[in-house]
Amino acid sequence: MIHEIDEALRRLLAPAVTGDVAFDAPTRDWAARRNAPTLNAYLYDIREDVARRERGAYAERDAGGAVTRRRQPPRWFRLSYLVTAWTSRPEDEHRLLAAAMALLLPHEVLAGDAVPESVRPIAASLPISVAVPPAESRSLADIWSALGGELKPSLDVVVTTPFPVTPVYEVAPPVTEAEIVVRGLDAAATEVRPRMIRRAGSRGGATGAGSDAATGATGA
Template identity: 35%
Template structure:
């Protein structure tokens, strides 16, 4: 449901901010080939999804969640990149250009799609950016679609992919059974016997062995 949720959010965002109510115009995600464009009879914003790839952004850590069965966690989620060719359609070219400029200005004003326009929550914010794609330039895309070159821009959408299932989180550490005690710096060393030393002790003017014979005579 990732892509439909993003596209529903984009449509709601454009309809509210342009504004473009349903009784006035359309927002379409159809392929803008000649078979589609010949049927367009109202002003329309078209966002054609021409590319899907894994984003170069690092995976997004997923926050743990609490359930009736206990805490759950999942692996960091990969970021997904969605590439759209955005164009405007109207009966007059000046109207197309006006609409396309309005769409671009709304995108430029919001680096992240306002979450209130999404029909369902996603694993991350939906990042928006107007970009240049040297591998897929607009004129090349229009040529591949078999249509005539028209004014358009490339929109890059980046969002976390819901790729991993939730798993039970390990129990939290609540107490420590024991701990080491550090010896203060400069403290006298423990007696030899306490340290498990060589069994040698001083007696009178010389050194003698212990009863086990481990010391010098």
């Protein structure tokens, strides 16, 4: 799923640059090897969007309405990218960043073909934010220090997406008939009356749980 979001961003950013859209960590060694104008979208943080978390499982049903299995709701995650421009001149880098902003800002969500196939059954669109101040627990200066490079102008781009793999619990087949045994108060004088219970719509003419079988037994 993460690599599919990478490709969605690549398609959005590609018209802004004649060179490449990269996803490498922008370290000094990487910068030294770069020999063409480049937009870099470095995935530096993955966090769950706990405000979207749902509790409890939901039921999946077949065409007849019977529960076939239960599934935990999807968990949503915020993928944070550090988008930077790399050329030989700062002025050209600023032009690249401006072009990237012009391509990203019109999109409040990723929709249509930009949504990865793996998450389309869950969400038809994915929220995207551009240049919104990061959480207080994240400092871009600290990120650059960890990368061993010098601080550069950058765009903080965040895509919020569900993770498509969720736990699934199989359920037993629905009960279609059962036998009820009725016993008297005196254990020595026990009366047994078989009675059949069928689910509504099952064969045999029963109209719902508690209906008598064709044997003629009427229950207790």
